[in-house]
Amino acid sequence: EAGVVQSPRYKIIEKKQPVAFWCNPISGHNTLYWYRQNLGQGPELLIRYENEEAVDDSQLPKDRFSAERLKGVDSTLKIQPAELGDSAVYLCASSLEDRGSYEQYFGPGTRLTVT
Amino acid sequence: AQSVTQLGSHVSVSEGALVLLRCNYSSSVPPYLFWYVQYPNQGLQLLLKYTSAATLVKGINGFEAEFKKSETSFHLTKPSAHMSDAAEYFCAVSADRTSYDKVIFGPGTSLSVIP
Numbered sequence: 105e106a107g108v109v110q111s112p113r114y115k116i117i118e119k120k121q122p123v124a125f126w127c128n129p130i131s132g133h134n135t136l137y138w139y140r141q142n143l144g145q146g147p148e149l150l151i152r153y154e155n156e157e158a159v160d161d162s163q164l165p166k167d168r169f170s171a172e173r174l175k176g177v178d179s180t181l182k183i184q185p186a187e188l189g190d191s192a193v194y195l196c197a198s199s200l201e202d203r204g205s206y207e208q209y210f211g212p213g214t215r216l217t218v219t
Numbered sequence: 220a221q222s223v224t225q226l227g228s229h230v231s232v233s234e235g236a237l238v239l240l241r242c243n244y245s246s247s248v249p250p251y252l253f254w255y256v257q258y259p260n261q262g263l264q265l266l267l268k269y270t271s272a273a274t275l276v277k278g279i280n281g282f283e284a285e286f287k288k289s290e291t292s293f294h295l296t297k298p299s300a301h302m303s304d305a306a307e308y309f310c311a312v313s314a315d316r317t318s319y320d321k322v323i324f325g326p327g328t329s330l331s332v333i334p
Contacts, residue, residue: 144228144326144327145327146309146324146325146326147309147324148324149322195263197263206251206253206313207268208265208322210263210264212260212261213262
């Protein structure tokens, strides 16, 4: 079974430029998460999808961040324009609630550096 | 709101020694609790989880954790450290009983294993 796929793995951009991250979850997983992980910290949830519906986007900075999950499968997270403080690792995860599993499967992340 | 604290941002142990990583949570109701491990440049991987069954939970790679409600703790242990255990460890708690797949991560503890 293939894991969660993310691309690109690394991205370096100048501030004020746009950037997009892509995530393909594990096949059949209906819940998809985007997290931001700052250096030396734990992941912080940005947005959570159940199928194609965003059920929790309370922590997403909506002035510059947007996300979509068309057809309830893969997802894209966009930042426009990027700021220096957006430098972080962006993690995608997916899960399938199966008899109380609640395990999230994480991708390797995209490391964003804003200069 | 739920929160997680991990005492010690960095822990060093000798190979073969006991590993003890501390986690305390704040919760007004019995939560679901998780330990995840993150190896360099990789996503997080579930080590073990507590979901209101047995209070002593066994996970992968010889790790186990004990849920102690009276102490609001969920410390992670391993009897004998191996070099391959060097990684970042995150404790996490479910946000509430109606949304088990929304978890709050602690800041993490970096484990070093000395040969």
